[in-house]
Amino acid sequence: MHTPSLIEKKRDGAELDAEEIESLITAFTRGEVADYQMSAWAMAVFFRGMTPRETQHLTTSMMRSGRVIEYPAGSPPKVDKHSTGGVGDKVSLVLAPLLACDEVWVPMISGRGLGITGGMLDKLESIPGFSVNLDEQRALQQLERIGVFMIGQTADICPADRKLYALRDVTGTVPSQPLIVASIMSKKLAENLDRLVLDVKFGSGAFMKTRREAEQLAASMTEVGELMGVQMSCLLSPMDEPLGRAVGNALEVAECVEILRGGGPPDLITLILDLSEKVSTASRERLAAWLRDGSAWRKFVQLVEAQGGDATALEKMQSVHQAPVIQPFTAPRGGTVRAVNAEAVGRASVLLGGGRQKADDAVDLAVGFSRLKKASEQVENGEPLMFIHARSAADVTSILPLLEKAVQIS
Numbered sequence: 001m002h003t004p005s006l007i008e009k010k011r012d013g014a015e016l017d018a019e020e021i022e023s024l025i026t027a028f029t030r031g032e033v034a035d036y037q038m039s040a041w042a043m044a045v046f047f048r049g050m051t052p053r054e055t056q057h058l059t060t061s062m063m064r065s066g067r068v069i070e071y072p073a074g075s076p077p078k079v080d081k082h083s084t085g086g087v088g089d090k091v092s093l094v095l096a097p098l099l100a101c102d103e104v105w106v107p108m109i110s111g112r113g114l115g116i117t118g119g120m121l122d123k124l125e126s127i128p129g130f131s132v133n134l135d136e137q138r139a140l141q142q143l144e145r146i147g148v149f150m151i152g153q154t155a156d157i158c159p160a161d162r163k164l165y166a167l168r169d170v171t172g173t174v175p176s177q178p179l180i181v182a183s184i185m186s187k188k189l190a191e192n193l194d195r196l197v198l199d200v201k202f203g204s205g206a207f208m209k210t211r212r213e214a215e216q217l218a219a220s221m222t223e224v225g226e227l228m229g230v231q232m233s234c235l236l237s238p239m240d241e242p243l244g245r246a247v248g249n250a251l252e253v254a255e256c257v258e259i260l261r262g263g264g265p266p267d268l269i270t271l272i273l274d275l276s277e278k279v280s281t282a283s284r285e286r287l288a289a290w291l292r293d294g295s296a297w298r299k300f301v302q303l304v305e306a307q308g309g310d311a312t313a314l315e316k317m318q319s320v321h322q323a324p325v326i327q328p329f330t331a332p333r334g335g336t337v338r339a340v341n342a343e344a345v346g347r348a349s350v351l352l353g354g355g356r357q358k359a360d361d362a363v364d365l366a367v368g369f370s371r372l373k374k375a376s377e378q379v380e381n382g383e384p385l386m387f388i389h390a391r392s393a394a395d396v397t398s399i400l401p402l403l404e405k406a407v408q409i410s
Contacts, residue, residue, distance in 0.1 A: 001027060003037050010044040018057040025061035029160045035167055042164065042173040050178035055220065056227045058178065062186035065160035069107060069136065069192045076147070077194040078105045079279040082184060084198075084217070085117030087205040087346035088242035088372075090252040092120050092150070094259050094272050094291075097299035100147035101290045102282045107143060107191045108150045109157070113355050113363070116205060116346025118252065121152050126250040126321055126365040130309035146302045158186045181220045185228075195231045197278040198222065199271070203240035205342025211236065233278040237271060241340040241375055244268040248354045248368015248389060250321035257314050260297035267374070321366035327396050328384035335409040337377050337385070344406035345369065348399040352390050367391060379409065 001023040010016060016024075024041070027033045050058065071078065079099055083089055092108060099106045110132075113119030121132045132152045134142070142149045153162075161183050168174045188196055198221055201207075202214035218234045225232040244265045246255040258264045259272070269291070277284045290296045301311045313320050349355055353364035372386040373379060385407050390396045
């Protein structure tokens with residue numbers, strides 16, 4: 001393989017075949033292709049794009065750069081969900097144990113938050129003792145026992161994706177749709193799934209700002225998944241305001257516990273059921289019943305205990321991780337809430353320490369926002385629009401300009 005020739009071929013808009021893509025990804029994973037060469041190739045892809053077949057070959061090559069999970073013969077269907085990320089998106093914490101009530105296996109491999117989009121691993125690690133690092137043998141044993149695990153990407157799953165993403169992050173090629181699709185789908189398909197539902201978000205708090213962009217990404221991911229033999233389904237969901245009424249790691253876990261105990265905000269419950277019914281054999285009514293009758297809650301407790309977590313902490317998360325300063329952000333006048341800008345709230349959460357700007361940043365598990373008002377709700381002058389959970393009074397002061405712009409009242 002002559003790497004410069006492959007760069008030139010893609011630069012000139014030609015289609016690479018399966019062998020060329022596989023050779024490039026294999027050599028890059030082994031360290032035989034220099035970072036500057038792979039960066040040049042990624043930039044060529046950014047400007048020239050890829051055909052659906054090229055994207056499939058890239059996804060397959062990245063998936064095969066590491067280990068693909070294997071299951072015992074005759075095991076139940078394997079199902080999962082992927083979200084493109086948003087503010088207050090804690091759906092997986094409820095969806096995974098809910099689906100596991102349906103006698104399917106839910107092998108969920110998730111990531112950490114970066115920027116304004118929260119990460120499932122950070123939320124899980126706010127549960128005292130919870131380990132997101134399981135070896136394959138233990139993970140499979142857990143599937144056989146309770147039907148679900150929630151872990152992070154291990155070093156031997158899609159190593160090509162890890163290397164390529166690190167380059168994309170510093171070369172301006174993160175927004176490339178083929179590279180986004182291959183990155184997402186290679187990790188999910190390494191789970192060796194039968195069914196996958198995509199939650200592709202659009203709006204101020206999402207990576208895709210318009211519905212058209214979200215539709216294009218959803219279509220591309222769906223096509224790649226189907227070409228690789230997975231039963232795909234998709235839901236486009238708006239992310240103009242935070243999902244639910246909590247933003248922040250421990251605060252979001254507390255909100256999920258509320259749902260699993262039969263309560264919780266309607267918008268979050270609706271999305272959970274919308275996504276669950278697309279990959280479940282159970283009816284929507286049955287899924288809703290499992291939320292109400294405690295079945296999903298008991299499954300979540302089993303999951304937490306299986307991965308070393310302290311289940312007794314679940315119903316007191318806000319006291320386990322209590323921020324030193326909890327202060328209301330109040331309405332400057334009475335009226336109707338017209339908007340709560342998700343991007344602004346997400347940025348404020350990052351400034352409080354609840355998110356990370358770089359992959360190795362530490363995250364404050366206690367900070368964030370609770371009891372957020374939603375669009376179309378009525379408020380009185382001086383009524384709390386949300387409660388700020390912060391490390392210091394100075395941190396509260398620093399985010400007030402963002403919140404003042406985020407909430408519109410008329």
